[in-house]
Amino acid sequence: MNKKDFPIFEHHPDLVYLDSGATSQRPRQVINSITDFHEKENANINRGIYTLSEQATEKYKLARKKVADFINAKENEIIFTRNTTESINLLASTIKPIISKGKNEILLTEIEHHSNLVPWQEFAKKNNMKLRFIPLMENYELDYDKAKELINEKTAILSITHISNVLGTINDIKLLIDLAKEKKALTIIDAAQSVAHMKIDVKKLDCDFLVFSSHKMLGPTGIGILYGKKDLLERLSPYQYGGGMINTVSYQDSTYADLPEKFEAGTQNIAESIALGEAINYLEKIGFDKIKEHEKGLLNYALEKLNEIECIELYSPEKDKSSSIISFNLKGIHPHDVAQILSDNNIAVRAGHHCCMPLMKKLGIPGTVRASFSIYNTKEDIDRLIEGLKKVQEVFK
Incomplete structure (x- = not known):
């Protein structure tokens, strides 16, 4: 260090x-990778049949692989977004069809960032669902006994932060995920405050979705990550529509690309995605x-x-x-x-x-x-x- x-x-x-909880500083390697791309390699991806475009596409794909390896996921389970907030909004906008029938409660904690609260408030209003909250105890830890009561057959979604951005509390997310799985609830983990500080393994956690941002883990702004289990992502409708996320288009109808391109409409933040890969290299080297x-x-x-x-x-x-x-x-x-x-x-x-x-x-x-x-x-x-x-x-x- x-x-x-x-x-x-x-x-x-x-x-x-x-103030690294708001945004981290960037090492020279990350900054240089952005400069190098714009000075030496700039081209759009997945479009051009020429060397620069092919090289940019390959680097973009390599960045996705680095993110996937970083959290022990598959490449097609990694969606690039703008930030953690957009990742959660993507889920709140598309998740309704995969919620099991008869479930009408969304379970959060009392220590959630607005980004993991407000989208679910809107979701609950639109879908006639209830928000419930795992309480915070006087010792600034979650009340896990109460959590066991709150996670029930009506729980549709458990969406919780891994580490509180205010208190620094490290939540026992594995316990809560396992409890939610027993009730067949979908699980979403906000790892924005944890991914730069501890090893995250989505396979061991067995969460359905996990979200985080590049800029809190030594990477650039403008890049967020949504991890989702492949079978679940395939069942979600696209979040945005346009170029890059289609398979075929006619005047009356369209079919959509496979994962992960299905959720990445338009030109992406190419240089920043590559720089995130460099941030991961830096963290893993230490x-x-x-x-x-x-x-x-x-x-x-x-x-x-x-x-x-x-x-x-x-x-x-x-x-x-x-x-x-x-x-x-x-x-x-x-x-x-x-x-x-x-x-x-x-x-x-x-x-x-x-x-x-x-x-x-x-x-x-x-x-x-x-x-x-x-x-x-x-x-x-x-x-x-x-x-x-x-x-x-x-x-x-």
């Missing part, structure tokens, strides 16, 4: 970047054992130092149930004020409701300050954060 691999720190050597060890060390050190600060309120589960995200407040100081003063000291954190307004209401707070770590962070970054928080308290004495 080396900050020198990330050009942003060369341009901003004093920057303490603790290895998730080292990544986990490094980030767990940062988490433990940060929690230890934060607990030494007077009047701090932490919103975090036990260390072994937490990832590289910590939310907190300083009593009597609005989180936006905390973030602004930290910014004045070149420390980047997130402040607000983090696209989790219902969770904030449950916690009885307007928002939190969130520090989220990645492989390029160091203990020195944590020390700077602590110094910055002490300055905040001095300002508000």
